[in-house]
Amino acid sequence: MINAGEQLLSDIISVLYDRDPSIDVESTKGKLSTVMSKYHTVLVTEDEPHPDIKDKIELYLSAKKIEGLKPDTLRNYRLDLNCFANRVKRKVEDITAADIRAHLAEFNHLKLSSLGRKLNSIRSFFVWLTSEEFIQRDPTLKIKSPKLEKLMPKALTIEELEMMRESCKSPRQRAFVEVLYATGARLSEVQRLNKSDINYQNMSVKVYGKGSKEREVYFSY
Incomplete structure (x- = not known):
């Protein structure tokens, strides 16, 4: 089986002979062979990665x-x-x-x-x-990155909410879940809540988002 170096040498000689049929093929081949012996040659086929x-x-x-x-x-x-x-x-x-x-x-x-x-x-x-x-x-x-489709947030089902309620191990955890569900506030906003932020008269609460930005959310069941 012909190796990569021999294939390359044969291809070069063929190109040179096509351009100048008068060249001494054997002499040229010998000189090129001496030069190519200093290099490692790999034959790249069309059906495999370079x-x-x-x-x-x-x-x-x-x-x-x-x-x-x-x-x-x-x-x-x-x-x-x-x-x-x-x-x-x-x-x-x-x-x-x-x-x-x-x-x-x-x-x-x-x-x-x-x-x-x-x-x-x-x-x-x-x-x-x-x-x-x-x-x-x-x-x-x-090349621009593909635009990702915007997915609407998925709400909890009644069954999933009940499972979360039953998994609570303290009144504080239960209150946390109820406030999240009833107000739609962010997790970080509920974490910052104090009792003084709750308005029992109109069933609302003040929450603080990024940069301490204040907003009022209402309890809804």
């Missing part, structure tokens, strides 16, 4: 591990980036924004949040490549 991007992914993950990223985060990065490498099969410096968009387009069945996560993994990789000067320009700068 060794360059695979090597850069490993370097990137090692750097992020040293920075203290959690194992789950590193695992997700590895899955997303290996999937990307299997799709583009190119050196990192040759990858364009179009390549990244084409890759993401294959996942149009995913939720926007999942698609955004894949893009974030790729973006983090290229930001690192740029900062480490492996590439001149980050191709993800041209």
